[in-house]
Amino acid sequence: MHMKAIQFDSPFNIKIKEYKTPTIGKYSLLVKVAYCGICGTDIHIYEGKVPFVTYPIIPGHEFSGTIKAVGSKVTRFSIGEKVAINPNFSCKDYGYDHHEYCYYCKKNRPHFCINWEAIGVTMNGGFSEFIVCPNTSAFKVPKEVSLKEAALMEPIACCLHGLQQIRIRPENTVLVIGAGPIGLMMVSLIEAFYKSKIIVSEPHPSRRNLAIQFGADIAIDPNNEVLKDVIKKETNNYGVDVSIEAVGGTTTAIEAIDCLNRGGKALLFGVSMPEDTINLNLFELYSKELSLFGSFTNPHENDQALEILKNKLINVSELVSHIFPIWKLEEGLKLMKNKAKDVKKILIQIEDNPKEYSEV
Ligand SMILES: [Zn+2]
Ligand SMILES: [Zn+2]
Missing domain, CATH: 3.90.180.10 (Medium-chain alcohol dehydrogenases, catalytic domain)
Structure with missing residues (x-):
């Protein structure tokens, strides 16, 4: 055959x-x-x-x-x-x-x-x-x-694995950088499970609209506004509790870390290139007690992804x-x-x- x-x-x-x-x-x-x-x-x-x-x-x-x-x-x-x-x-x-x-x-x-x-x-x-x-x-x-x-089981399961690492709480403000398919999936899942305040950063206008449709409260154009300034304005100068980088870029990874408040957590989810590196301010990491997370594939989340599909949660x-x-x-x-x-x-x-x- x-x-x-x-x-x-x-x-x-x-x-x-x-x-x-x-x-x-x-x-x-x-x-x-x-x-x-x-x-x-x-x-x-x-x-x-x-x-x-x-x-x-x-x-x-x-x-x-x-x-x-x-x-x-x-x-x-x-x-x-x-x-x-x-x-x-x-x-x-x-x-x-x-x-x-x-x-x-x-x-x-x-x-x-x-x-x-x-x-x-x-x-x-x-x-x-x-x-x-x-x-x-x-x-x-x-x-x-x-x-x-x-x-869609596999990509949803990957997102779930990432979300498990950062343990979002409903009272958190979450920044999602990038509203491509994965960023939108993240927004939908956060909206379905935690109902947190979600801020999205995305240069493409149509994707910003989609992010709002999927549950984001605010969608920022990072080419037009300074992301960190908008984040400050939206969080009484504190910064976000959690940020998710869903692009795989170095500038966006730095933004994800820079926008965190004290005790903040950044999930660097987008796949970067093997040679990509960023400068990390170690004193900030120490004094703000920041946590950085990576996420690789989906070891235990496929059943849950199918449950989400079955129950039409997103x-x-x-x-x-x-x-x-x-x-x-x-x-x-x-x-x-x-x-x-x-x-x-x-x-x-x-x-x-x-x-x-x-x-x-
Ligand atoms: Zn994939
Ligand atoms: Zn083995």
Whole structure:
């Protein structure tokens, strides 16, 4: 059997190729991919900026689909079930027994697994008609959740992991820097769970409007106003309790730290480049008792992400702006990269590939 997939031969060089449909092992599942979201990481892979990636590669790590075949030792799943996949592999996904787990997996921190691999990053991914995954990486999609929505499980789970580190409280004022798909997801989740006061900083006017729609109280244009001054005005000169950088830039990381009040927490969530560094005022860190957090993938949050989708706690259909057929992946990458007007999350529809572009 053959299938189509999008292969990145090298940076900026995308091709649709025919592959042999992969065969399953005893403990794995063959999944027919329905939808796969485009992530900032895919843009970085397109541009050759992800150190873990070797080319050629089929990217795509935010996907949902239907099980088409089940390995002989798999008991948890059956053919026809709808699943979303956690693309990050750790010891459990290689079938190791607990005593064989690595140092981090033994500590229940599988995202730091020394055997870590990720579908769509270090191995072929979801921009493909079929994919084989270990059954331990699959999550059953509740009947209330569509496959389109289920493709958002992974990015929502990543946001949840980030939010868990900073433990926002309802009385906090939160600054979110960047209102791209992730910034908007963060705003929606904060609004749903904490109802805190949210200030968003975002240069694009259409994205500022979206941020307000998703629950931000104020949206600032950092090119027109001095962010720190607006923050001071809005917080009686104190600064924000929590800031979330959702861009992956150095200037924005500095802003996230600079806008904190005493005891403030900054989550540096956007993915920066390996060579990026910032100057940190250590005396401020000490005297203001600041905390800085990083966040890597989503070790334990996929079930909660599916619950959020099931209970419609955030308006996911509003988070998706475009659904493209597989051959428009490159266009999607460029739209996202250029932050084109009204672009939010872009999904690639793989199953029943639509002939025409659809805007939702
Ligand atoms: Zn991602
Ligand atoms: Zn491990």
